[in-house]
Amino acid sequence: MWAGFKKTVITGGVGIALLVLGLILLYCFPLIFSYIIQKNLPLAKGSMSYKLWKDIPLPLYQKIYFFNVTNPEEFLQQKSKPKLVEIGPYTYRSWWTKENITWNNNDTVTYREVKKYVFKPELSVGSENDVITTVNFPMLAAASWLRNTSPLEEIAASILMFLTREKIFIQRKVKQLAYEGYPDLLTVIAPLIHPDVPKTHGYFGWFYGKNDTDDGEFTVFTGKDSISKFNTIKNWNGTQSLKYWTGECNKIAGTSEY
Ligand SMILES: *[C@@H]1O[C@H](CO)[C@@H](O)[C@H](O)[C@H]1NC(C)=O
Ligand SMILES: *[C@@H]1O[C@H](CO)[C@@H](O)[C@H](O)[C@H]1NC(C)=O
Numbered sequence: 001m002w003a004g005f006k007k008t009v010i011t012g013g014v015g016i017a018l019l020v021l022g023l024i025l026l027y028c029f030p031l032i033f034s035y036i037i038q039k040n041l042p043l044a045k046g047s048m049s050y051k052l053w054k055d056i057p058l059p060l061y062q063k064i065y066f067f068n069v070t071n072p073e074e075f076l077q078q079k080s081k082p083k084l085v086e087i088g089p090y091t092y093r094s095w096w097t098k099e100n101i102t103w104n105n106n107d108t109v110t111y112r113e114v115k116k117y118v119f120k121p122e123l124s125v126g127s128e129n130d131v132i133t134t135v136n137f138p139m140l141a142a143a144s145w146l147r148n149t150s151p152l153e154e155i156a157a158s159i160l161m162f163l164t165r166e167k168i169f170i171q172r173k174v175k176q177l178a179y180e181g182y183p184d185l186l187t188v189i190a191p192l193i194h195p196d197v198p199k200t201h202g203y204f205g206w207f208y209g210k211n212d213t214d215d216g217e218f219t220v221f222t223g224k225d226s227i228s229k230f231n232t233i234k235n236w237n238g239t240q241s242l243k244y245w246t247g248e249c250n251k252i253a254g255t256s257e258y
């Protein structure tokens with residue numbers, strides 16, 4: 001009987017000890033957890049997050065799909081609606097790496113992020129030399145812009161389009177439509193008429209000039225002063241807001257990824 005009592009006391013004692021330990025852990029765990037986060041997450045040379053942040057280790061893929069116009073002549077002769085066939089994906093593997101990283105002494109860090117794209121034929125429906133019949137985007141953009149411009153500019157532009165023999169549909173290789181670009185007279189002329197149109201050395205491509213380049217200089221919070229600010233953007237290319245749109249849309253906020 002005495003032995004049984006002893007057993008009960010010991011079991012009970014161990015039970016209580018475990019309960020107390022459990023309660024302590026339950027109470028302390030969030031503190032320990034946030035301590036570990038606070039210690040390791042903020043960006044700093046050699047911190048746990050730094051390597052992941054600097055060279056994003058995940059394989060990033062960009063998949064491009066085109067609408068191929070298969071009856072351009074019939075459409076232009078107004079014999080039928082345009083027939084569009086979706087073709088894709090044409091896949092590019094992408095690498096994002098942060099360069100020229102400067103640590104500022106106010107819990108921010110400044111960098112440029114270089115994005116590189118390489119075509120992956122094994123993940124694509126065809127080669128980068130496939131020819132796509134597509135709308136002549138610079139011409140359509142010009143035409144749309146002309147709808148709300150002065151009559152004089154409209155006449156000048158119409159003559160220009162006639163002289164440059166712009167067509168509604170063009171045939172270009174996938175690589176030309178994507179990164180390589182193709183020569184286009186309107187992209188030379190447009191910035192002369194309208195200073196807001198970016199200069200592209202006379203080339204047009206949906207991603208022309210985007211390979212192996214960066215999108216400007218970013219300054220982001222390291223999260224050291226407050227973890228909730230981790231990797232949020234302080235300013236971009238020296239400004240805290242854009243000037244392309246109006247109001248809210250110009251805001252620079254959030255993070256550049258994830
Ligand atoms: C796209 O359509 C054209 C006809 O306009 C055709 O000649 C061409 O082969 C098509 N391209 C692809 C990649 O299927
Ligand atoms: C980083 O700095 C070097 C030296 O100033 C410069 O040559 C290089 O173009 C910079 N990299 C980027 C992505 O701007």
Ligand SMILES: *[C@@H]1O[C@H](CO)[C@@H](O)[C@H](O)[C@H]1NC(C)=O
Nearest residue numbers: 104105106108110219234235
């Ligand atoms: C911190 O310093 C950088 C570089 O001097 C500056 O661009 C940034 O605006 C500063 N950030 C804050 C929050 O003061």
Ligand SMILES: *[C@@H]1O[C@H](CO)[C@@H](O)[C@H](O)[C@H]1NC(C)=O
Nearest residue numbers: 116117118119179180211212
């Ligand atoms: C992007 O640039 C890299 C290096 O400059 C080159 O190897 C690669 O083929 C280019 N990618 C495309 C899609 O042109």
Ligand SMILES: *[C@@H]1O[C@H](CO)[C@@H](O)[C@H](O)[C@H]1NC(C)=O
Nearest residue numbers: 214215216217236237238239
């Ligand atoms: C960033 O600013 C520089 C000079 O202020 C400018 O040349 C560059 O085009 C800007 N970058 C972007 C992506 O707008």
